[in-house]
Amino acid sequence: MKYLFAVWLLCIASLAQAADVANGQRLYGVHCIGCHGATGEGVMPNAPKFNRGDGLMRADTDLLQQIKTGRGAMPAYFGILRDAEIFDLIAYLRTLPR
């Protein structure tokens, strides 16, 4: 029981950690760059232009849901990326130069 509590505490602690932009950038290069482009300019028809703030004017938790579910040509990342990784990605998207 004590052990379970420690595990639970660890999980909560890792959720509370600040998003890691560098990790987000790395993941972006692996999973997103092909459609969203190196500068977030969007290289696929319909892809939002992150470097103009398209699609980003909403809460992180909203974006998390959207990225997990996918939309149109955008694949769903549920089961591929962990929530913490998606939060890292979102933090990176918010740093793209406008």
Ligand code: HEC
């Ligand atoms: C196969 C191409 C493709 C890949 C890979 C891809 N996206 Fe997308 N993404 C799209 C397209 C197309 C849209 C626009 C969908 C629409 O509105 O129909 C989109 C939309 C979005 C949006 C805006 C959603 C909204 O509701 O406005 C976000 C945020 C996003 N993508 C993030 C990501 C992230 C983060 C990754 C990598 C983990 C990623 N995308 C990978 C094609 C892709």
